[in-house]
Amino acid sequence: MEGKANLGGIFNKVQPVRGFEDIAMQIQEAIYSGQLKSGDRLPSERDLAEMFQVSRSTVREAIRVLEAEKVVEVRRGVKGGIIIVEPKPEQVGRSIEALIRFRGATAEELGEFRTDFEGQTAALAAKRATPEQLIRLQEITDLFRDESTTFETPWAKLVEYDLMFHEEVANASHNKIRVAIMMATHGILQKSSLSIEKVDTTEWRKQQAVDLQSITDAITSRDQKKAQQMMEDHVSRNVNKYTDS
Amino acid sequence: MEGKANLGGIFNKVQPVRGFEDIAMQIQEAIYSGQLKSGDRLPSERDLAEMFQVSRSTVREAIRVLEAEKVVEVRRGVKGGIIIVEPKPEQVGRSIEALIRFRGATAEELGEFRTDFEGQTAALAAKRATPEQLIRLQEITDLFRDESTTFETPWAKLVEYDLMFHEEVANASHNKIRVAIMMATHGILQKSSLSIEKVDTTEWRKQQAVDLQSITDAITSRDQKKAQQMMEDHVSRNVNKYTDS
DNA sequence: AAAGTCTAATGGTCTAACCATTTGAGATAA
DNA sequence: TTATCTCAAATGGTTAGACCATTAGACTTT
Known part of the structure; x- marks a missing residue:
């Protein structure tokens, strides 16, 4: 020097x-x-x-x-x-995934991050969601509940609805960075070593439906704290399911 | 259907x-x-x-x-x-950046996200930092304060120390996902349309030094809430600086 | 010792041809 | 008419062999 x-x-x-x-x-x-x-x-x-x-x-x-x-x-x-072609959010997930694989991140770490991240996203959604977005959230919630009551609906379909719900919450946060990161983490979840595991019981289905409804309610009533708490509970519950198995 | x-x-x-x-x-x-x-x-x-x-x-x-x-x-x-070659964190920043450019995210959105994200990261750091990491944080803080008192030190150098500090906090959170995302956002900050603007006054330098010290103190005393608050203040202060100019 | 020169290995580019896939037009058959 | 088949044209995928450009090191000369 x-x-x-x-x-x-x-x-x-x-x-x-x-x-x-x-x-x-x-x-x-x-x-x-x-x-x-x-x-x-x-x-x-x-x-x-x-x-x-x-x-x-x-x-x-x-x-x-x-x-x-x-x-x-x-x-x-x-x-x-x-x-x-348009840039797709999944590709962000891919490069994050490469980084994670290289650095040796675990499913637990991803779960922890998601819990915090999605909680805050829900809080923002409660603050900023448009009436249309509230309706859409309720629609997805209803769809999930209706279809989850019959085991004819495959697990994968329900997971798809769940991800759809999370992404709509991200949209409602009106922060495009959050939307991008949300989709990125979902891209990771749907693949490889950090993939979610299939847990499909009647209780799980019921709990999920209740979770979505309470999150939707909290966001609709503009209760940021509650929305954050409900979302954190929802995400961590699933994270634990996955990692306890 | x-x-x-x-x-x-x-x-x-x-x-x-x-x-x-x-x-x-x-x-x-x-x-x-x-x-x-x-x-x-x-x-x-x-x-x-x-x-x-x-x-x-x-x-x-x-x-x-x-x-x-x-x-x-x-x-x-x-x-x-x-x-x-090794996968580099910057490339995650690159693909997030492409996504952001395409979706038209703004510096404000990135700033908002960083405020929340880094706040939580600091809270985790307060919970989990190892003694070595605490020492390292104090070292960087000291380095920043010492060098910031003379205008011989270029602004870019100080920003570098600042980023170094943030990354060390991320390391102390012991969550590799957070480290990756932290580096990714920094990658974005250092470039292109969402780049930070140069604001270099005596007050800014003093405030930065005070910020780092208070964050370090909060983390060292294991005060999660305070660490989160101090970090949020620190990040949002800079975000505002950048976007108010 | 220093500087220049040569050599071999490696990636970068070119040419010119042929193969494989896909779409639509036209011919043929039912 | 309608359905099917066939074929032609456009486009990307692949090949083979040649030559150029860059680089590191060995060798030669000063």
Whole structure:
């Protein structure tokens, strides 16, 4: 630290830009700047190669990058091609998952986080939910209760309703970061090592239905504290179910 | 919804696996399963082509995918090659950022989330910090105070100490999910549209130093409520600074 | 010892062809 | 008419072999 200027954050790593990188960046820029919208179709690989004055291989490598980044989607055949897609919340879950796997996070840690996080989200929802969102929450709650009373309804379907409920609560919090993180954690839950375990008893179904109703009630009555408490109970109950088994 | 079974979540999209995808997956599996560790070097493209019995182009496309997913890094020249790298927290920030840009989240929303999130993290830290972590927090606090008294210390350096402090608090929460999300949000803060703004006055510097000390004190005295409150105040104070300017 | 030069290994790119998939148009059959 | 089959065209997927560019280290020269 002596006789040597601290250049941290001033200079950037030199990186010779490879052809395909350049192309991938140009296309991505066009998307971010709004010149290309989701749903648009890029020219064919052969046309792109001519436009960028490179070989088809180089174009293809650029497309692979964009595809891996979930910026475009590729379909074969006539009327196929390279289509621009919307960023999906699940991909955040994927990279969080990679990080978690690497750092060795556990299901307990995820559960603990979810308990706190969803509790606060519910509190915000109680503060800000629109009338339409309140109605929607009640609808999902009713749907869950109705379908949960018969064992003809598969467990997976009920879990789906439950996640739908949680996401609607996140929407009602009117904070897009929360929506994104909510969906990310759900993406993790639905997969791999941190996956939820199937616990499907009559009591579980009844308890879930009661949980959703009490959360909906608390949010509807704008009772932030209660909404937070009910949601925390609901999430932790399931977390415990999963990890006690 | 009538006369037609709901197959949601039961069947998956059919996707013919392309050669390069197969190869990319195999390599990724080898990494996740521990057969390949970060730092390891894959065989050269030519060798991989022979091993997988495909052309070099196909191998290269697979490498492009892995590279885009930040699973490997590629260097040219002799002794260069394809090296396996660790997943970095910043990449989570990147995908969250993409999502946020697309969904149009604002700096206010991020600020609101951080206030709640970091508050809870501090509360957990107060509960679980190890003696070593308490010492480390005090060290960073001291470092910040000492260096902040002279304007020779650049603003960027102080922000760095601040982030270091927040990450240490996250570590002290002993929840790896929180560490990951903390780093992710910091990654966002350091870039682009949601970037923090430079506010560097004598009062700001003093206030920051006081903030860190009071948080450290609260955590050290195991006062969860106070730690949460102090952290919330600290974060929201900065958020307001940034957004009021 | 220092500087320059050469060499081999590795990724980056190109060319030109062929294969595989998909859609729609047109021919054919019921 | 209607249903089915066939075929053509466009698009991505793959191949093979060549050459270029970059890099580290060995070797040579000064």
